[in-house]
Amino acid sequence: MSVVVRHPLTDQITVYTKGADSVIMDLIKPPDTGNSKGKRQKKIVNRTQNYLNLYAADGLRTLCIAKKILSKEQYACWLQHHLEAETAIQGREGLLFESALRLETNLQLLGATGIEDRLQDGVPETIASLRKAGLQIWVLTGDKQETAVNIAYACKLLDPEEEILTLNADSQEACALLLEESLHYIQAKFLCSSADQTAKAFHGHFAPFDIYPSSSPSSSSHAAPFMVHRLGLVIDGRTLAYALDKSLEDKFLAVARSCRSVLCCRSTPLQKSMVVKLVRNKLKVMTLAIGDGANDVSMIQVADVGVGISGQEGMQAVMASDFALPRFRYLQKLLLVHGHWCYSRLANMILYFFYKNAMFVALIFWYQFYCGFSGSAMIDQWYLIFFNLMFSAFPQLITGTLDKDVSAETLQQLPQLYVNGQNSEEYKPYMFWMNMIDAFYQSLICFFIPYFAYADSDVDLFTWGTPITTLALFTILVHLGIETKTWHTATSSCHRAPKYSPPTPHGLPLPQFYPQTWMNWLSIAFSIALFFTVALCYNASCPTCYSPSNPYWTMQRLLQDPLFYLLCVITPVAALLPRYFYRACQGTLFPSPVQVGRQLDKLPAETRRNILSLSRVKVGSPLSPKPPFLSLNKPSPKGCNKKDQRSFPSSKTSQGPVLQTDNQSRRSPLGPTDSEKGLSDIYTLVPSEIDTLPYTKDAPPLSEEPQPPSTKDSECPDKTLETSNLSLSSWITSTPLHTQTDSVQLNLPHNGDSQCVKYTRNSEERLQSDHTVHPAQRTEQVAEQSLHTTL
Numbered sequence: 001m002s003v004v005v006r007h008p009l010t011d012q013i014t015v016y017t018k019g020a021d022s023v024i025m026d027l028i029k030p031p032d033t034g035n036s037k038g039k040r041q042k043k044i045v046n047r048t049q050n051y052l053n054l055y056a057a058d059g060l061r062t063l064c065i066a067k068k069i070l071s072k073e074q075y076a077c078w079l080q081h082h083l084e085a086e087t088a089i090q091g092r093e094g095l096l097f098e099s100a101l102r103l104e105t106n107l108q109l110l111g112a113t114g115i116e117d118r119l120q121d122g123v124p125e126t127i128a129s130l131r132k133a134g135l136q137i138w139v140l141t142g143d144k145q146e147t148a149v150n151i152a153y154a155c156k157l158l159d160p161e162e163e164i165l166t167l168n169a170d171s172q173e174a175c176a177l178l179l180e181e182s183l184h185y186i187q188a189k190f191l192c193s194s195a196d197q198t199a200k201a202f203h204g205h206f207a208p209f210d211i212y213p214s215s216s217p218s219s220s221s222h223a224a225p226f227m228v229h230r231l232g233l234v235i236d237g238r239t240l241a242y243a244l245d246k247s248l249e250d251k252f253l254a255v256a257r258s259c260r261s262v263l264c265c266r267s268t269p270l271q272k273s274m275v276v277k278l279v280r281n282k283l284k285v286m287t288l289a290i291g292d293g294a295n296d297v298s299m300i301q302v303a304d305v306g307v308g309i310s311g312q313e314g315m316q317a318v319m320a321s322d323f324a325l326p327r328f329r330y331l332q333k334l335l336l337v338h339g340h341w342c343y344s345r346l347a348n349m350i351l352y353f354f355y356k357n358a359m360f361v362a363l364i365f366w367y368q369f370y371c372g373f374s375g376s377a378m379i380d381q382w383y384l385i386f387f388n389l390m391f392s393a394f395p396q397l398i399t400g401t402l403d404k405d406v407s408a409e410t411l412q413q414l415p416q417l418y419v420n421g422q423n424s425e426e427y428k429p430y431m432f433w434m435n436m437i438d439a440f441y442q443s444l445i446c447f448f449i450p451y452f453a454y455a456d457s458d459v460d461l462f463t464w465g466t467p468i469t470t471l472a473l474f475t476i477l478v479h480l481g482i483e484t485k486t487w488h489t490a491t492s493s494c495h496r497a498p499k500y501s502p503p504t505p506h507g508l509p510l511p512q513f514y515p516q517t518w519m520n521w522l523s524i525a526f527s528i529a530l531f532f533t534v535a536l537c538y539n540a541s542c543p544t545c546y547s548p549s550n551p552y553w554t555m556q557r558l559l560q561d562p563l564f565y566l567l568c569v570i571t572p573v574a575a576l577l578p579r580y581f582y583r584a585c586q587g588t589l590f591p592s593p594v595q596v597g598r599q600l601d602k603l604p605a606e607t608r609r610n611i612l613s614l615s616r617v618k619v620g621s622p623l624s625p626k627p628p629f630l631s632l633n634k635p636s637p638k639g640c641n642k643k644d645q646r647s648f649p650s651s652k653t654s655q656g657p658v659l660q661t662d663n664q665s666r667r668s669p670l671g672p673t674d675s676e677k678g679l680s681d682i683y684t685l686v687p688s689e690i691d692t693l694p695y696t697k698d699a700p701p702l703s704e705e706p707q708p709p710s711t712k713d714s715e716c717p718d719k720t721l722e723t724s725n726l727s728l729s730s731w732i733t734s735t736p737l738h739t740q741t742d743s744v745q746l747n748l749p750h751n752g753d754s755q756c757v758k759y760t761r762n763s764e765e766r767l768q769s770d771h772t773v774h775p776a777q778r779t780e781q782v783a784e785q786s787l788h789t790t791l
Contacts, residue, residue: 002104004075013075015068017104020266021052021112021144022238024064029106041109048112055114056146059154062114066107078103122329124156129332131260133418138262138279140272142295145236145265157261158232165259167235167243175242179251186231186258231259237266244274253282272299280304290331291317307331336418337408344594347426348483349400355435356396356476360387362443363468378465380551382538391473391531395480395523402519405485406597409609420594438579442479445575446471450567462551466535467564471571473531477524478572482580484520485598 002017017024028045032038048064055062070078081102085095130137139157141148145168152158165182169175233256235243243252256262264275272289276299280287289296289303293313297320300306308321309328318324325331364377377384383391411417420426450467481487535555558564587595600608 002100004070004103011072013070013072015070015103015107017066017068017107018063020142020237021049021062021064022236022266024066024107024109025049027104027107028066028109045109048109051114052112052144053146055112056144057150058114059116059147059150060114061117061147062112062144064112065110067110068104068107119151119155120328122327122332124154126329126332128156129336129412129415133336133415134422135335135418136257136260136262138256138264138275140264140267140275140299142237142266142268145234148263148265149234152232152261152263157263159230159260162230162232162260164232164234165255167233167239169239169242172242172245172248175239176248176251178239179243179248179255182255183251186255190258233259233262235262235264237264237268237271240264240267240271240275244271244278249278249282253278257283269295269298272296273302275299276302288335290325290328293317307334332412333408336415337411340406340411340418340421341404343421344405344426344485345400345403347424348403349396350427351431351435352396352480352483354432355439355479356392357388358436359439359443359446359476360472362440363447363472366443366447378461379469380462380465380538383466383469383535386534387469387473390534391527392476394527395477395520398519398523399480399484403484403486405594407601410597410601414597417593417597420592425592425594441578442475442575443472446475446571449571449574453563453567460550462554463557466551466554466558467567470531470558470564471567473527474568475572475575477527478576479579481520481524482576482583486517486520 001019002015004013004015006013017027025045031041031045033042052062052064078099082096082099085092085099088095127137137157139148139152141151143151149158149164153160158164165185167175167178167182169178242248264271267275272295276287276289279285280303286305287303288305288307289299290307290309291297291300292309292311294316296308296317300308300317300321305323306321307323307325308315308318309325310318311326323334325334364379367378368375406417446468450464450471454464454467532555539551539553539555591599
């Protein structure tokens with residue numbers, strides 16, 4: 001960016017320019033090394049470049065500042081060409097670019113700046129959660145490469161254990177060579193698929209399901225030509241310009257989609273929008289762009305979803321975005337919580353709308369077989385008009401706007417549940433056709449049961465059609481109740497009433513209704529009351545008292561008939577029994593991860609919060625040694641390395657500790673014992689490759705107080721190594737509140753030496769449950785439980 005100023009006293013015209021060092025250094029006038037002034041100028045340039053590298057290594061955002069003095073004749077000549085370029089009709093952008101190049105040449109370096117731009121609170125945690133949710137994150141920044149890399153490590157975009165592929169090229173041929181070498185390296189190191197798939201990727205024929213493979217077993221079964229490995233890609237702006245060429249963009253995408261993270265440095269606003277457009281069009285995926293400055297406007301506008309952050313950079317990004325956030329960390333709740341809820345509500349409501357209309361219209365279809373296909377209906381015309389408009393409208397509006405399949409707390413603690421929306425688990429073709437079959441079945445029941453009940457009677461058409469309308473309404477409303485997720489009415493079975501609940505004689509909490517729950521009940525009750533009110537008033541007013549179809553006093557006579565009440569009970573039960581049976585079997589025998597998360601929400605708030613904070617990812621139920629709603633351990637998906645599979649020892653086996661380092665993970669050479677190999681009753685919430693917290697049924701009896709092995713401080717000298725009978729994090733058993741502390745001492749190897757670590761927790765930090773919890777084998781998860789550690 002440049003500005004032209006005139007000195008008020010001397011009338012000297014000066015051009016001041018700021019920009020990236022990779023650009024400004026090329027625009028500086030080459031110093032004349034033949035004299036001392038030129039040598040000094042070259043020395044200043046070299047020292048400035050060294051300072052820029054030091055600033056970038058410290059994570060500072062760097063800029064170079066230069067100037068150029070213009071004579072009055074040079075300025076007048078340039079101003080004339082610039083005004084012509086501004087007023088040009090054709091080729092205006094090219095003329096303006098040439099005008100800027102004519103001005104920004106032969107500059108004199110003034111210096112460099114390094115500005116500390118601190119990360120907002122929660123940025124690393126947000127990026128880590130989004131990556132666990134299965135999102136691939138690309139960072140497009142204008143910062144210097146060294147600065148961008150340091151910031152990427154600080155915000156956990158890049159992992160110290162990952163291999164980094166750095167692409168820096170000075171020509172298009174060099175860029176093509178780098179991309180080919182990177183592809184061959186990835187294929188050779190990570191054993192990619194066949195050469196046909198590689199050639200397919202080169203030519204840009206990407207399958208929609210092969211883009212970002214997920215580690216979840218529920219992912220698509222399509223084999224991806226390139227799996228996402230522990231790789232990071234760093235590319236600078238000049239190389240990115242070559243990579244975005246038509247001849248190289250397919251190879252660039254093949255390399256980029258093989259990496260967990262992509263970092264584009266020194267990228268211009270145009271390059272940002274081109275990258276987003278390339279990913280969206282070539283890979284056929286949904287893209288979200290988030291930015292806070294004017295340089296991000298084009299990228300936000302090109303993406304499918306644009307998010308602007310309001311702050312010190314101005315409001316341009318916010319004005320051009322679809323969503324506005326004050327902080328970056330709120331993106332986690334926007335996607336993982338509200339995004340999940342919106343998808344679940346939309347998918348279920350679309351299925352419900354198709355079902356409701358098909359079911360109600362099918363009632364008239366079955367009647368056509370008895371009226372000679374004349375097109376007449378046994379339902380009063382006013383009921384046909386008001387059925388969708390009034391009688392069944394309010395419950396579906398409440399459910400479609402307020403229903404929550406999983407709580408916000410669980411969705412944020414378990415980012416893996418976001419995959420449910422990515423894989424379209426709530427709306428698939430077979431679900432649509434199952435809904436249609438169910439709708440026709442329910443219409444058959446609602447039509448033929450009243451038909452046979454009134455077969456030998458002398459009732460008129462509307463006296464027979466009004467019960468069918470009533471039964472259809474009851475069936476549709478109960479069907480919606482089966483599909484509604486938010487029906488939690490009571491807190492849970494804790495032994496003490498919570499603070500917000502009034503005391504009861506037995507010490508149990510009173511039912512606590514959620515806002516969505518009473519609104520659901522109220523909407524259903526209102527719909528039923530509205531139907532009977534309209535029917536009674538309409539049948540009593542006699543607006544069409546003519547033969548042979550006279551609706552006068554029809555509902556009043558039906559309410560005096562015991563058969564009508566019997567039909568209102570039998571017909572909805574018979575119509576909804578298959579769906580209820582399917583939901584019960586599916587939720588018990590084959591529960592989805594979302595259903596298991598919903599069961600977790602039914603636990604007491606204190607217990608659920610302790611479990612989620614303990615595991616951070618996968619948890620089991622502390623309420624039963626063998627919880628019925630948790631799925632058994634499943635085999636690892638195909639292609640998963642055995643070294644990534646975690647073995648969970650029971651509390652009675654001996655197992656070496658697991659230590660995580662910056663460069664590699666070291667495991668004890670001790671192999672699994674026979675009891676570990678036979679340990680099959682391990683329950684997990686959601687399949688994952690890391691950080692799994694098991695709950696086993698091998699918990700000690702409640703009558704026996706388990707005694708974790710301990711050693712005194714004096715028995716843990718330096719340079720000695722003793723293997724504990726427990727895993728690294730030990731097992732923590734909840735005890736009565738009057739117990740003061742629990743202590744567990746373990747001997748852990750570290751860098752070849754032994755260290756004695758003592759974990760102590762007071763009574764306030766215990767889990768409020770009655771069963772044993774087996775934390776995962778990671779030291780950082782023990783630290784997250786606020787356990788006091790002393791070395």
